Amino acid sequence: MRILPYAPDQSGLAYSVGTTLDRFIKLKQSDFPFASGELSQLLRDIALAAKIVNRETTRAGLSNIGGAFGQVNVQGEEQQKLDVIANIRFMRALSKGGEVCAIVSEEEDSVIDLQNSSGKYVVAIDPLDGSSNIDVNISIGTIFSIYRRKTTVGSPILKEDIMQAGREQVAAGYVLYGSSTMLVYTTGCGVNGFTYENSLGEFFLSHPDIKAPETGQIYSVNEGSQLEWEQGILDYVNQCKREKFSARYTGSLVADFHRNLLKGGIYLYPATEKNPSGKLRLLYEANALAYIAEQAGAKATDGHQRILDIIPTSLHQRTPLFTGSAKMVLEVEKFLKASKV
Ligand SMILES: O=P(O)(O)OC[C@H]1O[C@](O)(COP(=O)(O)O)[C@@H](O)[C@@H]1O
Numbered sequence: 274m275r276i277l278p279y280a281p282d283q284s285g286l287a288y289s290v291g292t293t294l295d296r297f298i299k300l301k302q303s304d305f306p307f308a309s310g311e312l313s314q315l316l317r318d319i320a321l322a323a324k325i326v327n328r329e330t331t332r333a334g335l336s337n338i339g340g341a342f343g344q345v346n347v348q349g350e351e352q353q354k355l356d357v358i359a360n361i362r363f364m365r366a367l368s369k370g371g372e373v374c375a376i377v378s379e380e381e382d383s384v385i386d387l388q389n390s391s392g393k394y395v396v397a398i399d400p401l402d403g404s405s406n407i408d409v410n411i412s413i414g415t416i417f418s419i420y421r422r423k424t425t426v427g428s429p430i431l432k433e434d435i436m437q438a439g440r441e442q443v444a445a446g447y448v449l450y451g452s453s454t455m456l457v458y459t460t461g462c463g464v465n466g467f468t469y470e471n472s473l474g475e476f477f478l479s480h481p482d483i484k485a486p487e488t489g490q491i492y493s494v495n496e497g498s499q500l501e502w503e504q505g506i507l508d509y510v511n512q513c514k515r516e517k518f519s520a521r522y523t524g525s526l527v528a529d530f531h532r533n534l535l536k537g538g539i540y541l542y543p544a545t546e547k548n549p550s551g552k553l554r555l556l557y558e559a560n561a562l563a564y565i566a567e568q569a570g571a572k573a574t575d576g577h578q579r580i581l582d583i584i585p586t587s588l589h590q591r592t593p594l595f596t597g598s599a600k601m602v603l604e605v606e607k608f609l610k611a612s613k614v
Pocket residue numbers: 379399401402403404405495524525526527552
């Protein structure tokens with residue numbers, strides 16, 4: 274019999290690259306002395322649904338799940354088949370798991386009350402982000418926010434359980450279905466990224482303790498709406514050009530956010546005439562990414578205030594979003610302020 278000495282790697286982390294998501298969740302749970310395992314199980318449920326959606330995305334071109342579904346969602350956007358499939362898959366995993374009492378989804382007009390008398394958590398989810406890229410094989414994603422309900426478990430779901438500010442999140446994350454599939458999340462103790470190993474069907478820790486560079490040379494904005502931007506945004510983007518920054522915009526928020534989180538950069542979706550409050554949705558897009566950004570040392574604002582401090586007033590409300598490297602976000606705020614003087 275050969276004995277292998279237990280040799281944790283030199284990183285000093287209790288877990289090293291290659292640790293499975295399951296094991297990582299278990300290890301991290303010990304960070305929370307009063308943890309009961311429910312949040313851990315909820316994260317596992319989300320990872321399971323992500324694996325199923327990953328399978329669907331990788332074969333979208335081969336099967337008839339590409340293309341439009343033929344219905345319009347509450348946002349007035351044409352739903353893609355994969356929007357609907359991803360929504361069903363996450364709804365099922367979240368309702369079957371038993372930890373969730375209510376769900377807010379981009380693809381559902383109203384709150385889904387799961388009538389689950391023991392569910393502690395509320396989940397807000399964008400089941401498929403970057404829908405316009407589904408049929409053209411560009412990276413797409415899923416975005417999720419998790420809150421603890423405010424009212425007593427078992428009692429009726431009230432507005433205060435749903436309309437919580439982003440700073441109340443207990444966990445948030447995204448899945449990126451790209452050249453590789455990744456799950457990146459935080460529970461308030463840093464940000465970690467896991468890469469999916471198809472043949473083993475497991476997520477493995479690949480990006481421990483992600484820290485965003487303080488600044489960068491990449492800006493991500495849809496320049497097609499430039500004529501509708503306010504002066505401050507125009508001035509900021511022109512400065513990026515003067516400094517010869519690279520323009521990188523995929524049309525998938527998760528993909529642009531992820532690149533900029535790792536490489537340094539900024540994603541901008543300002544208010545425009547077409548979207549006077551911006552395009553991105555506060556509850557299931559901006560809040561989750563803002564929590565991750567801040568946990569990685571980056572920032573997220575609507576141009577004037579921290580996204581995480583915005584008190585929601587409606588389920589599908591939109592917000593301008595500027596998120597990425599801290600110094601770049603502060604710069605945008607400075608330009609917006611200066612343009613108002
Ligand atoms: O086409 P536009 O106006 O640039 O908008 C692109 C943005 O809209 C989104 O597609 C909105 O998300 P959904 O695809 O989930 O609706 C973002 O992923 C992306 O950054």
